[in-house]
Amino acid sequence: MALAASAVLTVVVVAGCQARDDWSEPHTAPSAIGTLGQGFLPDTPPTPEATITPSPGSWDDIRPSKGYRVVLLTAGKDKSTKTLVRAVNSWADEQDVSLKTIKVTKPADHIPLIEKAIALSPDLIISAGNDLVDPLTLVTASHLDQKFLVVGAELAEPTVNVTAADWTGASYRGEGLGMSSTYDPASFTAERAGRAIRAGVAAVLSDLTGIVIWLD
Template identity: 60%
Template sequence: MFRPLAALLAASLLLAGCSGADDWSGERPAPIPIGALGAGFVDPSAPPAPEATITPSPGSWDGVHPPEGYRVVLLTVGSDAPTRAVVTAVEEWAEAEEVSLRTVTADPAKPVDAIVEAMNLKPDVVVSAGDGLVDPLALVTPNHLDQQFLVVGAELAEPTGNVTAVEWAGAGYRGEGLGSSTSYDPASFTAERCARAIRAGAAAVLHRVVGIVLLIG
């Protein structure tokens, strides 16, 4: 008599557990940012043109936070010090902001496979860390304009409207044979600068100031 009830209860608990674990399933509305961009981030009366480079005022992004349940995929390749610094900054930002973070680590020999894996998770934004992803992203992103990408510490030579980048003096890898800027300095990837970069970039993406390069200090 009790076995069917116990079995039903166990099945219900199992289904509930699966539902809780798969909290990225299903469609949902576009995320609404918490807080507004501060003065000096961008001129509302003259929004930047596609592929433009802007220099937002320091801290003008500090008042912006992602909403609860914001979905982020950290797409990374390589183990060099600059990449590790960006990865750490993204992880610490995600923990502080309580966003839902998943990580996809690319095989250097098959970076496109990792980009596809990241997109298939259907995140609100894919954050890229590692120069080895720049050329593969340039190949893939124009064909997936509905997916937002944020590149930290590098940029695409000709980004489409769904790719936003954050750079600073000492960063600037562009790919497509252009390589790094002459001022490239791995030591410029400090914890503080990488933290500012992810916050500034996330604020831009959340407020749809996208398809541009943000130059921060």
Template identity: 60%
Template sequence: MSRRPRTLVAVVVGAAVAGALAVGVAVARGSDDWSGPHVTPTARGTLAADFVLPSGTPSPEATITPAPGSWDGVHPSAQLRVVLLTTSEDDRPATTVADAVRDWAHDEDVSLRTVVADGPTDRLPAVLRATALHPDLVISAGDDLVDPLAQVTPSHLDQQFLVVGAELAEPTENVTAADWSGASFRGEGLGTSSAYDAATFTPARCRAAVQAGVASVLSGLTGIVVSLDDAT
């Protein structure tokens, strides 16, 4: 599959920037107001050896299937700044993922802000609003955000993204996905996979995907797909 020309990405993104940054963006949780100096948090703990099998560090865009619980030993250091990017549409899978992100953030004492795309015309601006906050990590919930992310992420390589319950067709090294066979939407006109099953978006699986995906990013394993087919 041919890659999208970067000049087109720049034109599309540039046209949306001014309006996107003028809109209110987020609700803060936690004691960190994001206004002061910030040291990028690191991982506390390490991944188990069977998180990546069988050959160690995966190649870019590779899919790994970690052993159940192999990510449990990794936690963010204090005040990780995270933006939850989601939509206002009535989308039960996206809502379940978003709830899992909020629960994880509460349990890990993460500083969380939320950016909501208010309808189809606000999806690309919402991605831009999320990146404008310069968090340590943007976590995306919802298939409708996959194509807007594909437009923005190649021009924001210094920003880490985690897509939960979906993936980008051609991710750059700053985009990690955590999904499973029932949650494999890839956007870019590829349609919904025949294996897609909204019923697989259970609270437990979504929470595991958030934890495994974040652990992968914090451990420096980015630009890959973390598949939970055998992990939950």
């Protein structure tokens, strides 16, 4: 499906290397460089849909291998979403990640453009924006081989391929549950968003998916 006129698909070129960002080329399966630090996991391994609270910095020594392919799927013009988008772009620049961004501007395009993101076969799809929570719930269970990271929100009933990185002041869950009573747009700072992305990606790289990473 071609992108609708209401959506924008852009490629962030890392380190000025166009060839490396040509996703039509063969792609070596990504790997984790480094390992999780002590305190990332609780003493008992988390069960599906569990929430864990890693120790600060326990994700600092793990990163994706060069050329990790990520689609940033974003919807919303609010300040919180813009903060998340900037944080993802900063992380991609720092980590030598090949990043493509799909921006959804109309509700009718939510599901078609989630499917567009999946069709790109990225190593990870990162979602930024509360408007995507309910559409993701409808799509992700049918694509269990595709990994998702939801930042600053959660799916009410995530499947094993969906990980969330969340905190007090965020935690929107959709499905008619509305905003958390503790929701606070001011909690979406650049520093907190950056931690959430790094911790969430660290969990995905370590095959700790289908859980919530809680950061406070």
